[in-house]
Amino acid sequence: MDTQETIKQQVTTNQVVLYMKGTPEFPQCGFSANAVKILSLCGVDNLFTVDVLTNPEIRQGIKEYSNWPTIPQLYINGEFIGGSDIITEMNQSGELLKLLQK
Amino acid sequence: MKTLDLIKQKLATLNPESIELSDESARHAGHEGAKSGGGHYLLTIVSPEFSGKPAMSRHRLVYAALGEMMSKDIHAISVKAYTPEEFNSDSVH
Numbered sequence: 143m144d145t146q147e148t149i150k151q152q153v154t155t156n157q158v159v160l161y162m163k164g165t166p167e168f169p170q171c172g173f174s175a176n177a178v179k180i181l182s183l184c185g186v187d188n189l190f191t192v193d194v195l196t197n198p199e200i201r202q203g204i205k206e207y208s209n210w211p212t213i214p215q216l217y218i219n220g221e222f223i224g225g226s227d228i229i230t231e232m233n234q235s236g237e238l239l240k241l242l243q244k
Numbered sequence: 245m246k247t248l249d250l251i252k253q254k255l256a257t258l259n260p261e262s263i264e265l266s267d268e269s270a271r272h273a274g275h276e277g278a279k280s281g282g283g284h285y286l287l288t289i290v291s292p293e294f295s296g297k298p299a300m301s302r303h304r305l306v307y308a309a310l311g312e313m314m315s316k317d318i319h320a321i322s323v324k325a326y327t328p329e330e331f332n333s334d335s336v337h
Contacts, residue, residue, distance in 0.1 A: 171320075173320060173322075209304075210303075210304070210307070211307050211314040211315065212307075212314075212320065212321075222300075223300075224299065224300050224303065225303070226322070227299075227303070227322055227323050227324065228299045228300060228303065231299055232299075
């Protein structure tokens with residue numbers, strides 16, 4: 143399976159997917175750590191994460207998939223939501239919680 | 245030209261009313277992601293071009309304006325993008 147197909151499968155078979163640097167337990171970047179923290183505070187207990195530092199093909203491929211140049215990237219119900227700043231804004235506005243409850 | 249000036253020059257295509265840009269690289273020195281040499285930046289940009297656009301579209305405009313700097317000079321950039329109306333209202337501050 144090529145990388146784009148792998149990504150498509152990941153984001154469509156899991157409700158909440160975060161492409162990040164490191165793992166939720168040991169994030170390797172402040173922006174990824176911030177995303178994990180917010181999702182956890184929102185009560186997400188089924189978070190599927192992909193560590194792009196150990197998956198170089200995904201690291202490049204995810205930027206092409208979403209046409210978005212930075213990591214982390216959050217997907218909910220197969221849809222690209224945004225990066226760390228947008229996750230933060232949507233959490234403050236309550237939009238994120240609404241999306242997660244769909 | 246310094247990276248900060250170069251970033252501001254690139255962002256000028258968005259007709260910004262104001263740009264606040266700071267270099268946060270020192271705070272991230274030594275972490276795994278900083279090895280590539282790219283810097284960490286914090287940006288607040290105010291432009292009428294963002295009017296009627298959701299956050300994601302605004303960020304895309306900023307990334308597009310920065311072009312290949314995103315993959316070379318910039319390791320990470322935190323973006324806050326407002327319209328002049330939003331920036332002047334209380335909700336932002």
